[in-house]
Structure formats: structure tokens, C-alpha cells
Amino acid sequence: MKQSQLFPKTRKEAPKEAVSINHKLLVRAGFIDQLMAGSWTLLPLGFRVVQKINQIIREEMNAVDAQEMLMPLLHPKEIWSETGRWDKADEIMYKLKDVHGKEYVLSFTHEEIVMDLLRKNIKSYQDLPVSVYHFSTKFRHEPRARSGILRGREFMMKDLYSAHATEKDLMDYYEKVKEAYRKIFNRLSFNFKVVEASGGVFTDKFTHEFQVLDAGGEDIIYTCDKCDFAQNREIFEGKEGESCPKCKEGKIVKKEGCVEVGNIFPLGTWYAERMGMYFTDKDGGKKLVWFGSYGIGPTRVMGTLVEVSHDEKGIIWHPQVAPFDVHLIELPGGHGEEVYRKLKDAGVDVLWDDREVSAGEKFSDADLIGIPVRLIVSGKTGDKIEWKERTSEKSELLSFEEITSRLNI
């Protein structure tokens, strides 16, 4: 698209209250806008990044036979009362009454609502397993709504839920989803650890968190420097520098500044017991359904990507999540429109800086926005195009065919 039409313009200054890097850079570059504490509009650039993140997640969810759907956000009190959770997270749930006095809670999470849907539709072992997910909005009245888009009061979540006839089937699927999550976070280029966390009241097993390292976050984990052992601070009982309890060879290292981008829970039969979710097994007996839930926060993922990939000039997007494939910069004498048309015809997603501003302003905006490949056309480049990557100082003069070949088009 034409940058002259892109809404909104970049900003020279970060908001006064912004402390975290993602807050400063995403607002300055025009990816997000704050409506109120913890509540953000995804502006056109930010929306594009989140759509690309979501598509990566969607492909890996579909690969484990999960089915996409969309569940409501306004939930009746009655269903949340069945598990006792109506009162549990009272402080951070948004509750309301309609004009007739009927009470609701805004989607804090969806376990109860999925369970209600399942019990209306699952009668027999032949109806299991079921695996469904959606991308939708969650509302949590976090006392500390800060860290930019890392901790919102209203935020996007991909939540997957699975129901099974046996514990073994649940745990086999749990491992499949753990592997799908590894693929997702690898595709997002994160340096992350799969970290054991408490099972809480739900299970005597561990749950797992996916923690991105060195991401400016508030989480602390303990990992082995040799094997894949990793636990969060709530459950780790050893000390930094000790031998690893798993491999015995490595040493335990403390990692601060982690950000949790995903978590998975083998919830067992806790929900089915409270919500009366039975199925008829092969032998004709009534059995409780085994249940798991699995979350990723796409908007938090976007913020974390900025925390781990930026420099003093701006954001550095990886190609797989960049808002555009290339940033075409037109300087005086360059055939911008012609190259723009040819790139679009070749299937390249282009942001074309067609604005009448100085070269310096164009380059500093391009650095701030962070599209990985910059193409420059000017009076000097003739029938060639200058190719420069966001992370390199080097630039090269290439033909149009060389450009599309490098872009793998």
C-alpha cells in the first residue's frame, strides 16, 4: 500500500508514561494505540503482524486436527457457578448485570463455556476425542496493566480445548500440542524454554509454560545449562549453581526477564466432575471426560517479538511476521510507481513510501517500522533497485529479477 495513505503517521516521541520497549516502539511506529490502561487498538500495521502470528498458530493447530470456531464473550453466571470459579477470581473478573438483574462475566477464559458446549453434544465414547479452538478476546482486570501490550486488561488469546475418553488419550494429545507449540515458537524465531509449573488443584502432574528468554519480562525460571530441565520459580526447590536434578551433569542457571507466551494444562476430570460431563463408554458405563486447555496470547507475542528484536533505531521484524515483505522507498528521480506495480503483480506485499518528505525522514521511518527488506529507487539507481536489509549496513544494486528471486517469489 501507499505510505501516504497509511493510518496513522509515525511519532517522533514515545508516550510519557511508556516504560517498556514494546510500548515505546509499537506506539511510535504506529502499530498500536492505547484506549485506556491495558486496552489497545491494533492499528493497520499491528493488525497485519497479529494476523501473520495467528496464521502460524492456526496452521499448527489444524495440523493436530483441532477445529477452529468462535465462542461468545459474555458468559452467564450460572455456568461459572457450577465450578465455583464465579467467586474464585473475583478481583480480576469483569462482572455485570443487565437491566433485568441477570448476571454475567466477560470472557476471563473459556473452560466452563466449552464444557457446557461439549456436554450438550457428547454422549458416547464414539464422539471423543474433540479438539476445538478460537482466537478471541479475554478480559482480566489486572491490577498492574503496564509493560505495553505484554499485560493487557483486554487482549487476544488463542485458546484450544480438548476432551478425551481416557487419561492416556489426554496425555498423548497433550504431548502433541506441546510439540505443536514448540513448532509455533520456533517459527516465530523465539529463544524459549518449555518450563514446568504447578498443576494446581487440577492435576498431580506438571503444567507447562513457554517462556521466552531475555525478553524484558517479569518471570524468573531455573534451567539446566546442559539438558532441557526448566522449572518456574514457584515450584523450583533447589538453588542456582547446584547440579541439575534431571541429568546430574549440568548446573542450574537462573534466568530473569522471561515472558510467558503460552501455557498448557492437563486439567484431568476436575471440570467434568463439577459440571456433570459424562459419556457412555464401550462397556456401557458412565465415565467422566478428560479435559485439557492450551493458550497462546498473539498480542503478547507481538510485544515480545519487539522486546527481543529491535535496535536503537526501531523494530526489526522477522520476515514471517513482518507487516509487509518489503519497504519500497522512492527518492527523487526514482520510478516508484512502476516498481510498486511490478512488485505487486509479482505477489510481493509492499509498503511504498510515496510521501513528499526528505530522504532522511523516509529512512528513519523505515528503521522505526522495521520491515526486513528495504528497496530504494532514485535518480541514481537507474534501471536497477537498491537492496538493503534492516539488519545490515551493506546495500547492493540488483535487477528486478534478482530481487524477486531473493524474495523467493
Added chain:
Amino acid sequence: MKQSQLFPKTRKEAPKEAVSINHKLLVRAGFIDQLMAGSWTLLPLGFRVVQKINQIIREEMNAVDAQEMLMPLLHPKEIWSETGRWDKADEIMYKLKDVHGKEYVLSFTHEEIVMDLLRKNIKSYQDLPVSVYHFSTKFRHEPRARSGILRGREFMMKDLYSAHATEKDLMDYYEKVKEAYRKIFNRLSFNFKVVEASGGVFTDKFTHEFQVLDAGGEDIIYTCDKCDFAQNREIFEGKEGESCPKCKEGKIVKKEGCVEVGNIFPLGTWYAERMGMYFTDKDGGKKLVWFGSYGIGPTRVMGTLVEVSHDEKGIIWHPQVAPFDVHLIELPGGHGEEVYRKLKDAGVDVLWDDREVSAGEKFSDADLIGIPVRLIVSGKTGDKIEWKERTSEKSELLSFEEITSRLNI
């Protein structure tokens, strides 16, 4: 995908409380599930249809240079109070307080929130026009939440907003959007009228509704049988049978049972006046921004499609919005898996009925779900495949190549 895995199974019986056709058929066929009055889960089949509807809308929005984004659903009272609308639609707005007493309203519509975003980012005539849209959730406490998915309390909306420096620019864009809406509803195969409606407090011009005819709805319009004159019942001052006030040649006809699937509003400067939304014009003067808003309800569109396209056996989807391109029915002796793989490899979106149930059950489910093309493989079809369309009694034996060629693959 394999039908044995599809969630949920079809139902023989419609819900007792269901009156409208879309309610009965969409629930029986497994497209939607009711959480509470006016609140629906889009199940995997329904989600697929809505995604296809949304993609048609998205393409036509992008074609008029609108930019997709995503705005929050929880809105602060302060912003809604600026226009006085906090108190106006009190009965059908969902309002709430958080634990600190701060007041909010759930997204009833987004004019105020978009205006707030614009006034933070628009300073000069050079920043205009702006045209932004999103697909998101609206909450309206309708007293009558019935008619299936036609009238929900929580429902999906595509809402577009545009801001302009002059009335002329707003009205030119308004006509472009009207034309884009015509394209969308033509692509959805609707028999519809563009109907004049009152401008209310916003404008002395008309607003426009897009009304689908013979759709089992509650709206009544008056149209000319010769020209494109059409007005809704609130503003039409003549009588049925009179000469058309526009072309003078045709006669006025009353149409009952219409469903409004879209509406567009040239809101003028009403919002800018109340919210202090000024820009600096070329001459240095401060001027009010001209504003318009434009809505389509994708979930209501899905319900309306069912109302106008079904028979006694079930739904009849048009190919452009069908949940799958083809329904592959495997009967004993048929090479279902082989044909399924080949179709998928050819890029066809297939629902493969791999279930071990009778042929009768497979055919009646296929009629109910309503995918436009049915392919049957059995011991009798040999190395050919039987092609039967949902709306035809005729069936033909075709080769795989003939099938893909007919599907335009």
C-alpha cells in the same frame, strides 16, 4: 476433513423453542450452538461460512482503500459521555463497573472510539481522508432476542468508519461504499434493494439500508416496480399502488419479510462537534471533520442466506460461502481415502464422509449440511466418481479430471 471427526454431529430434531428456519437448520446441521438467548457459538462449519462471508467483505473494503484494524470492546464511560450517547441507548447497552468503580460500556458500536483514535492522530488536511474498519463483536441487549442468528445480543459486525476534510469528499466516498456494498451483496447472491431511511439527528440527507427481499424478516419496505426507488416504512409517506414519486411510471409495491443486512450513514459533523475533532485546513483555519459509518453483520448474513436458500431437506449454500467445496460420500466398496487425498492435493476443500453409517443417513446429512456439490464413490462407481449437485436430481459418472475441471481447479 473427515466427517467422523467433525464437531458436533447433526441432530434429527430442532430445538423446541426454534421458530425461524435459520435457527432450526443451522442448529440441526451443526453450524451454531446457543449459549443463552441471543448468544451463539459459531461451530466449525458455521465459522467456515462466516470466514468466507468476511473474506468477500474484506476484499471489497480493501478495494475502496479501507484499512483493516481491530478496536477494543470495553469502552470507558467518559468517551461515550462526550456525545451524550452514554444515556441515550441505556436500555440496550450493557454497562458495568470495575472493582474501583470505573464505569464502562460493552461495544454497542464504535463511532465514539474511532473518533477518539482519530483526534489523537489527525492534525492537518494532509492526514485526511482516513478509512478504517474491523470485524468485531457488538453487544446489544435486544428485548426480543429471537429469529435465530438474525437478531443476537452478542453478534459479529464489520464496521467501517471514514473521516474527510469536506462534505463533498465524504459524500463521494459514501457513494463508493454504497457501490462496494452492492458488489458484496451481489457476490453473496442476495436479491436485495438499497433502501432510503431517515438521517435522524445526524444529517438532513438519507441514510441507506440494504434489505434482502423475501427473507422471513420483520422489515417492511416500499419499492417501485420499474425503477430503483425504495424507502423503509418509517419514512415512506405514500401508499401501495400509487405512482412512483421518482420515475412517475412505475407503481409502488409493499414488500414484507425483508432483512436488513447492511446500513450506511453519512454522519456529517455531528460527532466532530461534540468530541472536538478539528483539523487545520490549507488556509490555516480550524475545521470540523466530516464522518461516516458503514456496517454489515456477517452472522446475520449467514442466517439470511439460510432463510432464502433452503428446501425441506436442509440448507443450500452457494459455492462462494459453502463450508466446503465438495462433500465426498464414501459407500461400501468406494475408494474414499484415495479420492480424498487426490482432491486435497488438487486444492479442493473436501468434507469426506468416512463414517460407518448407512447410505441413507449419509445422504440425509449431506442434504441438511447443504454443500453444493456431492461426490459419491462406491463399489458401483468403479474408477469414476458420481457427481450430484445439491439442487439437482440428476447425477453423472465423471472421471477425476472432469471433476477438477468442473470445479475450476
